[in-house]
Amino acid sequence: MDLDFTWERQEELNRIEHKADAVCELLEDLGEIPQELQDEIYAERDLEVLSKMLKLAAKAKSIEDFQAKLEEMKCCL
Numbered sequence: 001m002d003l004d005f006t007w008e009r010q011e012e013l014n015r016i017e018h019k020a021d022a023v024c025e026l027l028e029d030l031g032e033i034p035q036e037l038q039d040e041i042y043a044e045r046d047l048e049v050l051s052k053m054l055k056l057a058a059k060a061k062s063i064e065d066f067q068a069k070l071e072e073m074k075c076c077l
Contacts, residue, residue: 012047015047016044016045016047016050017042019047019050019051019053019054020041020042020044020050022054022057023041023050023053023054023057024038024041024042026054026057026058026060027057027060027063027066030060030061030062030063030066031062031063032063033063034063037063037067041053052073053070053073056069056070056073
């Protein structure tokens with residue numbers, strides 16, 4: 001087994017998890033996050049998409065606002 005690959009993959013997975021955590025932390029300031037939305041955030045494996053989610057969460061005025069903008073974003077991907 002290639003240990004460098006394993007280490008690099010684990011680092012990537014850690015970055016993904018930390019980014020998802022950050023999105024949820026911002027959203028928690030806006031209210032209770034529906035489980036379905038939390039599941040969607042943590043299921044995302046693309047760091048670029050998670051970075052966009054983080055920016056949306058930072059600018060969102062409410063959970064509903066975030067969800068609406070997330071839907072718009074997904075249409076454009």
